[in-house]
Amino acid sequence: MTNRVCRLKSRPFGMSTRENFEIADEPMPTPGPGEFRVKVHAVSLDPAMRGWMAEGRSYVQPVALGDVMRAYAAGIVEESNHEAFRPGDAVMGLFGVQEHAVSDGTFVHKIDPAQAPMERWVGGLGMPGWTAYFGTMEILHPEAGQTLVVSAASGAVGSLVGQIGKLRGATVIGIAGGAEKCRYVTEELGFDAAIDYKAEDVEKRLVELAPDRVHMYFENVGGKIGNAVMHRMATFGRVAVCGLISSYNETDPAKVGYDAGAQRSILVNRLKIQGFIVFDFAKQMREAIGHLGKWHAEGKLKMREDVREGGVDAFPEALNMLYTGENFGKLVLKL
Amino acid sequence: MTNRVCRLKSRPFGMSTRENFEIADEPMPTPGPGEFRVKVHAVSLDPAMRGWMAEGRSYVQPVALGDVMRAYAAGIVEESNHEAFRPGDAVMGLFGVQEHAVSDGTFVHKIDPAQAPMERWVGGLGMPGWTAYFGTMEILHPEAGQTLVVSAASGAVGSLVGQIGKLRGATVIGIAGGAEKCRYVTEELGFDAAIDYKAEDVEKRLVELAPDRVHMYFENVGGKIGNAVMHRMATFGRVAVCGLISSYNETDPAKVGYDAGAQRSILVNRLKIQGFIVFDFAKQMREAIGHLGKWHAEGKLKMREDVREGGVDAFPEALNMLYTGENFGKLVLKL
Structure with missing residues (x-):
């Protein structure tokens, strides 16, 4: 029972490379009181990630060296000590580039896999x-x-x-x-x-x-x-x-x-x-979710995902596709 | 009875020089029906003038080659066929770099020389x-x-x-x-x-x-x-x-x-x-004029003018003071 994790090892100059990351098997994390563990299925690869890896002022704190690489992801709750998130629930949140993530529910949303696949919930519907x-x-x-x-x-x-x-x-x-x-x-x-x-x-x-x-x-x-x-x-x-x-x-x-x-x-x-x-429009999030969901259900918004295989280990190379324009549609890493 | 006039002769590359202008005595202009003639006392020298001399898209048409150099100015009506503007009235408007200007009243405002000197009406109060x-x-x-x-x-x-x-x-x-x-x-x-x-x-x-x-x-x-x-x-x-x-x-x-x-x-x-x-705020002009006049009268807004002598002929050199930072306060050419 291990967890494959991608951590930030050093800050990139120019495009990031595999050497900027440490990818290894770690012990499976255990949710504490009020926490739950998610099996991550789809990791979102976003242009903003390059900024998160850099030092210096930005709209969020940079990822600290040694920390799990920050990422939005979608997955299924597999074990829970949290009242609102139960095993089997599909969720999206800042779970990072790893196979399993423990969360206390902060900034975690429930999603409906019947309405759209996991990768779309970190894409056009996310x-x-x-x-x-x-x-x-x-x-x-x-x-x-x-x-x-x-x-x-x-x-x-x-x-x-x-x-x-x-x-x-x-x-x-x-x-x-x-x-x-x-x-x-x-x-x-x-x-x-x-x-x-x-x-x-x-x-x-x-x-x-x-x-x-x-x-x-x-x-x-x-x-x-x-x-x-x-x-x-x-x-x-x-x-x-x-x-x-x-x-x-x-x-x-x-x-x-x-x-x-x-x-x-x-x-x-x-x-x-x-x-x-x-996040500047956090107060209007319900409105956005409502409109996007409605337009999507009506077939008025087409969405396309570019889903890459290869697990956590494929993260460094997959990320750079964003900057070279190699991807075609929302780039998602499937775990 | 002549009128000293500064016309744009050629478009400058970099800072304008005397060679870009034609300064000469011309016949005194005569106001037609509905027009009046102003004796110009204070010509405003503005950073925007550099843009007016250049070709290419801007928020106003460039000054055409051969035209009187565009300028805001303040002066006194000396002869009039216009009902609203009578001889002796103090006015400000786009009179150009010349000693006497004929106008039909478009964009001309009356000013009160008792409240502030001419140069201030093309400056902080203008x-x-x-x-x-x-x-x-x-x-x-x-x-x-x-x-x-x-x-x-x-x-x-x-x-x-x-x-x-x-x-x-x-x-x-x-x-x-x-x-x-x-x-x-x-x-x-x-x-x-x-x-x-x-x-x-x-x-x-x-x-x-x-x-x-x-x-x-x-x-x-x-x-x-x-x-x-x-x-x-x-x-x-x-x-x-x-x-x-x-x-x-x-x-x-x-x-x-x-x-x-x-x-x-x-x-x-x-x-x-x-x-x-x-001009983007033309609808709120009354509000601006009201506030500025009130604050000025109450001594809450200090204004400083840098008045240059030398008449129309001094225009080319005086203008460049704006770009070298040589002026100190609102730069005005006194005629």
Whole structure:
């Protein structure tokens, strides 16, 4: 009876590697009074993980060296001394990259495996879905007839941003890497257009696709793509800054940030830019869960997961797929 | 009977020079039906002028080559075919850099020379004052106990931003160039502290002066100073982007923009950043004029003008004082 665990051994410079982690069998943890143990089935791999591994100020404490790598995950309660969580309950929470996790129930939600599979509960119906919902509804405020651009458009968050924008009547342009992802967002998700940033000049394509400029930008990536969209913003445009994934592993500071034209656009176009994380909207969580669940049940929100096998040991390599764009859909590690 | 006029001859690259302007005597203009002629007394020199001279998208049309250089100015009506504006009336408006201007009254306001001198009506009681008022009250929303930082703190806008912040109970730190300007904002304007960007490390000083970080930043300058403040923003901080004067004449694009740390701060600290110009708040203009006039009359708002002599011919050199920081107080050209 052992537990396979991935701990953070050292802080990465640039992209993390296997050497930054210690993966080993440890004794099976035992839940104390008021605690329960979860058998983890699906570990969510999120862009934010790179930030959690870094030292320095962020919106959460960094993972301490020697600690279990932080991760959202879904699983089944297997043993419990907690009244509200009973063996057999399906749950999601911050269980970390490990096969079994002990929890006191803090920030743990029950999920319904009959409604959607485990991997979707850490994807479109979980944190990434809520993130898309709040950023779109509370910051961008989509208006019919206006143009919404989203980067990382085929990803866990981006794919929902675009679909929610469409539900609200906006014209939606997705930016994604490669013809297959572009085809997916237009043909399967119903976006109005897609730009393949690996093959096309993003700014030039925006001039063609959105001659009246961009009213809303959901920023997931930053870097060159972010600058290109910023240059094309419309007067009184809104920008929701959810992620800057292109910069997380960038070791050359000259390659990140907003360039002269992007900064000037803030002033000239009188933009409203707002950075956010999902917890900033904790009070409206019920509303998000309700809307997403309803739209999903009605078939109005399509969700796609990219489920990787290989257990805890596959974590370091799987994580980096997010930064190279190798994944296609919400990246989940199956245990 | 001639009129000395400054026209835009060519578009500057970097800082404008005398060669970009044509200054000459022209025939005295005659007001047509519904028009009046103003003898201009005080021409406002504003950082925005650099943008008006440039081609390319901005919030207003650029000044066309051959046109009178656009400028706010105050003067006295000397001849009129307009019912509402009679000879002897003191007025302010977009009269341009010239000794006499003909107007149909569009965007012209009457002013009261008994309440304040001409130069103040194009300064703290005019456009720069309204700008400070809206950016501070409508975007930064000063709260008692929070820290407000303003760059170009001794300038026309910045000096009022800080004083309004103090009136609202905020702790105010001004950033200015040189010991004399720093002494002015603390000793005469009542700011809590000043940072001399010419002699001190802005970011290091902010760590000392605002250990709880910066809740509000009124951005007038951009560049290195802007980045330094952005790095020190607090969670849920607000940034009002009013100007980016350090970048207006910068010909090296690598030296402007928000750097990696500034961009990251938007996300990590969940900042709200808003670019604005005074006309975005046109509906609340009465409110601004009322408050500023009242506070000024009560002695709660100190205003300082830097009045330059030399007439229309002195315009090109006087303008550049804004970008070198040579002026001290609202820069006005006396005709």
